[in-house]
Amino acid sequence: MSHVLTLIAPPGRLQPGILARTREALSSLGADLGTPGWLAEAEAVDLPFAGLDPDQAVAAVRAALPAEQMDAIAQPAEGRRKSLLIADMDSTIVTSETLDELAAYAGLKERVAEITRRSMNGELDFAAALRERVAMLKGLSLDALEATWKGTELMPGARELVRTMAANGAHCALASGGFTFFTGRVAELCGFQSHHSNTLLDDGKVLAGTVAEPIFDREAKLATLTHLAAEKGLPMSATMAVGDGANDLAMIGAAGMGVAYHAKPVVAGAARARVDFTDLRALLFIQGYRAADFVSG
Numbered sequence: 001m002s003h004v005l006t007l008i009a010p011p012g013r014l015q016p017g018i019l020a021r022t023r024e025a026l027s028s029l030g031a032d033l034g035t036p037g038w039l040a041e042a043e044a045v046d047l048p049f050a051g052l053d054p055d056q057a058v059a060a061v062r063a064a065l066p067a068e069q070m071d072a073i074a075q076p077a078e079g080r081r082k083s084l085l086i087a088d089m090d091s092t093i094v095t096s097e098t099l100d101e102l103a104a105y106a107g108l109k110e111r112v113a114e115i116t117r118r119s120m121n122g123e124l125d126f127a128a129a130l131r132e133r134v135a136m137l138k139g140l141s142l143d144a145l146e147a148t149w150k151g152t153e154l155m156p157g158a159r160e161l162v163r164t165m166a167a168n169g170a171h172c173a174l175a176s177g178g179f180t181f182f183t184g185r186v187a188e189l190c191g192f193q194s195h196h197s198n199t200l201l202d203d204g205k206v207l208a209g210t211v212a213e214p215i216f217d218r219e220a221k222l223a224t225l226t227h228l229a230a231e232k233g234l235p236m237s238a239t240m241a242v243g244d245g246a247n248d249l250a251m252i253g254a255a256g257m258g259v260a261y262h263a264k265p266v267v268a269g270a271a272r273a274r275v276d277f278t279d280l281r282a283l284l285f286i287q288g289y290r291a292a293d294f295v296s297g
Helices: 016-027 054-064 098-104 109-120 126-135 143-150 158-167 180-190 218-231 246-254 282-286
Strands: 003-008 037-040 044-050 071-076 084-087 171-179 194-198 200-202 207-211 239-243 257-261 273-275
Touching (some): 016 044, 054 071, 071 273, 084 158, 098 126, 109 246, 158 282, 218 239, 218 246
Parallel strands (some): 257 273
């Protein structure tokens, strides 16, 4: 079969009836169907198919199962396993927006978070919004960085995603509009081989209220993707990018598999693949990895 549809649900929620209704929806559009292959019992399954456009297949599933909290991704069967991962950090690999959490120590979390929200939804220029938020933190003790880090949590599935891909020969890189103070620590925790982000400036005791130029923004994320692909000798079809905000759109659009992860509307509407209901292990299922093959340590 030329294509594969991967269905992913929260553990225990992908029951046989859902698969049967999916098969019926695709068959009604004239698709030829192959034998399903379970990637994780009652959680993730591959359904090979031919004779139907991938976007049509996903649309058919969503129309047939509107009430199910389930992600559906269709793609060519060949080349689905990727050799380069570029991942956003805030609200993607970690559960929070680290700049917003840092601002809480200055009593400015709500003000900064509103600017972040608008920037991530594409309503504000990213670089200008970043400079504005960082300026608000001028004079904040560097102790606030450590306190923010102590409260930062990894997104479920983050370690498995990175460590499994790395164990299978992929290069995994963080590309964040956040700061090196956090990306370096997240990279070490998860097993990313490289990290690329902005640098907060300070005088050794407090934040200076400025960030090193040039700003690592939307175009810098795309440049990181293309540079690493060229450096590794990989076609773009062998790359995967994941993120949730407007500054991730360029790299998501350019990657062989671009994934909007629990994303802002502007990103979810533009990405070819969406993960709305499940965790980051979904990116492994998308590539055909079985749960039994995941690396977590």
